[in-house]
Amino acid sequence: MGASEFSLVQAVVLLGAATIAVPLFRRLGLGSVLGYLAAGLAVGPFGFGLINNPETLLHTAELGVVMFLFIIGLEMRPSKLWTLRRQIFGLGAAQVVTCGTLLTLAAMAAGVSFPVAAVGAMGFVLSSTAVIMQLLKEQGDTSSPEGQRSISILLFEDLAIVPLLALVALWGSLASPIGANNESVWQAAAIAVAGFAALLMAGHWLLDPFFKIIARSGAREVLTAAALLVVLGSAVFMESVGLSMAMGAFVAGVLLAESNFRHQLEADIEPFRGILLGLFFLSVGMSLNLQIVADEWRMVLGGVVTFMLVKALGIYAIARLTGSAHSTAMSRTVLFAQGGEFAFVLYAAAMAAGIFDLRASAIMSAIVILSMALTPILLIAQAQMRKRAPVAIDLDGVDKAEGLRGQxxxxxxxxxxxxxxxxxxxxxxxxxxxxxxxxxxxxxxxxxxxxxxxxxxxxxxxxxxxxxxxxxxxxxxxxxxxxxxxxxxxxxxxxxxxxxxxxxxxxxxxxxxxxxxxxxxxxxxxxxxxxxxxxxxxxxxxxxxxxxxxxxxxxxxxxxxxxxxxxxxxxxxxxxxGNTETPEPAPLFKTRSNSADIGT
CATH class of the missing domain: 3.40.50.720 (NAD(P)-binding Rossmann-like Domain)
Known part of the structure; x- marks a missing residue:
């Protein structure tokens, strides 16, 4: 089934695969993310070959991540986001820089040149927003303090893609005059900053009046269309100035967090978010090149193990140095020890710039996808180990019950x-x-x-x-x-x-x-x-x-x-x-049922 034949038949194949795999994997305790990845692998070009265009589907499915970030933004009021600024630019920067350095050194120790090692490492550093947010949501941790720290790190990683893409472009054009390189980099940075400021101003002064005008029409479907327009328009605008679509959607969500239409927008976007995010995981599963994994299995498996272990070491060290307990640090380590969807963007830019060849890009992409698939399994294993391990209770400053006497x-x-x-x-x-x-x-x-x-x-x-x-x-x-x-x-x-x-x-x-x-x-x-x-x-x-x-x-x-x-x-x-002989007092008010308190 070729790329030109993408139609309702392929839509039915995708929905059928997801409908079978996701409930099965959830029932087995493996989570929905792994179910989507397995379903995508099964129907993709390296499985049964029912769909042969995962790249096209992946670009469409990224809208799921965009809408996910918009909904997260709706839950993050500007005042709340301001309180997280130290975690975003402190904890997030520390984790990205530390892990990026360690991974680059590990790749260079394996004989990889510095530009290739650095791009491969930084791509792997950018953890999967989609995987982590979905797992946090399934665990109910998006609003917990640790969940907020995780979101802060993800936000910084979304911001980090901009200078990383500029760095890739700079390395790819080293043969050009240095002045031209510097000029293009500074020009791209200025455009990104100006675009970000423009979106903030438009959101602050235009979004709420815009939705008030739409609401007066009384047409529910128009309000839904307006919500989609804002989300996708912000995402496309951010991408056009060199930032990520996900960042644009998140900023739009934050700007609307204090709007009167917040809950309505969330309800309108949620169905699209769920479907497209599932489609994203399906397309990632389809993108796993099993031929490359088979031909280069030593390189791929070695890369997965080495990169995940080295990144885990960096994450754990930063978590402990910033005051997290051992259990919290371990949870964050397992959650973030994988690569993410931004790696595909960075590796594609590296190919276009001549830093990566086709083989290097395929191997690194396979390493990232396998690490994403392993994350839910590692979280399950960690939870089982935590249950079996004896819980050490810190009783420092707490008196035990001994020799008590009381009335x-x-x-x-x-x-x-x-x-x-x-x-x-x-x-x-x-x-x-x-x-x-x-x-x-x-x-x-x-x-x-x-x-x-x-x-x-x-x-x-x-x-x-x-x-x-x-x-x-x-x-x-x-x-x-x-x-x-x-x-x-x-x-x-x-x-x-x-x-x-x-x-x-x-x-x-x-x-x-x-x-x-x-x-x-x-x-x-x-x-x-x-x-x-x-x-x-x-x-x-x-x-x-x-x-x-x-x-x-x-x-x-x-x-x-x-x-x-x-x-x-x-x-x-x-x-x-009222079927017994014992009479009941007449109720003060007539109700549909007087048995509502049967289980109270």
Missing amino acids: VLVIGFGRFAQVASQALLARRVEISVIENDVKMIRAAANFGFKIHYGDGTRLDVLRASGAETAEVILVCVDDPEAADHIVELCQAEFPMTTLYVRSFDRGHSLRLINAGVGFQIRETFESALVFGQAVLTELGFDEDQARGAIEEVRERDKERLELELIGGLEGGRKMIR
Whole structure:
């Protein structure tokens, strides 16, 4: 199927391959990125040969990366981006320069000339924005502090492509007069800066009024078209002045982050982003030249291993030097230890400038693609190793639970226990508190609470915490299974001590009542009743009516619990539906269903 035959048939092939491979790989725990790469490899010219023009498809699919960066920009308000400036130009620059230097030296040690080694190394330094952002999104880490640091590094790498392309052009034209070289480089830099400034000004003064005019038309499809116009127009403009399309889309997103149309734009762009980003990974998989890998397998595999190890060493060193913990540094190392899509741009420029020949470009491209494919696998392996490795807890400055004595023992000091304990402390009741979250213990210490480290699910810890002599034990952990285990231990070993237990939901309450716990309360039940009472008074019901309604709900819930204890859950369901002989109080308002709280 030739390049001229790209049609609905190829679209069906791509969609079919993705539909089969991605769910399968996600089910196997390998992630969607690897699924797309494998699907692309299978249908591409070096697989079954169903599609023979991956380069054309790759250029189209880069729009997925562009739209991804636009959506990320929408989430990064200018003020937030300003707070990341040190991470972008400090952490990002340190990682790029350090890793680029190390990789260049490694390539030169293998006998590669300096220009080829430097271009190959710097191409590999520019990690894959598409892979990293997709993995961060799947892990839910895009808004975490480490996720923000990762985004900062990626932003700097996007900026770095500009001077790198200028450097490639300079090396490629060494035979020309030096003055002409300098003039062309400075001219390109001036155009890039002027274009960037023009986009900032246009975005600041024109974008919001533009969308207001479009919104007045009332045509939803026109607003979608306008959103696509802004994203693609910014990307094309940035590319025309020598910057990356992704950078243009990101800047447009940041400029619209405080717009009234932010959420609408995000909803309009998201479907296109998802499809095109998947298409990008498919095209990268199709671009892997298996013939080159087979013919030059020693060079390719050696390059993959060497480049990933050397880059990983540089990333880890920078992360540790900038204050990251070992686990955080390792996570960033695995995430960034691959090459990325900007390498293809840089290598194509190197070929055009005469620095790379066809063989060097194919080998380096294969190294980059294989490293991108390995990243999800390495992340999975790291997660498995982290689960198996014993967790070393830093207890520096934290006291363990030993020899405690108190009238009340509190197990777990989350939000629930913090509120519950205040009344006890106000009446000077002697309490002991144990918690197994070291961060929580240190945070509580800042507010004057003395919390001891201890795992309440262990009998020896309970004894050391004074459970034998305590009059009351408050089980306030947020894990229902852990709470059940603590209750079982306390009832077996300290039967004379009264238990008060925080319950997770109705099912957990039933288990605790069946276990003989004297007092249990669902963590959100009473606060939800107070919330409902406040809403009723706001709607015009007087205090007595609102209070009466809440008491009816409380009594009805009590009856349901008793019935479920006697007749099982099915009996409780029948009562809720009104199919039992026990009458229910008439609701204040007619609703579609009165069983909404069945699992609360």
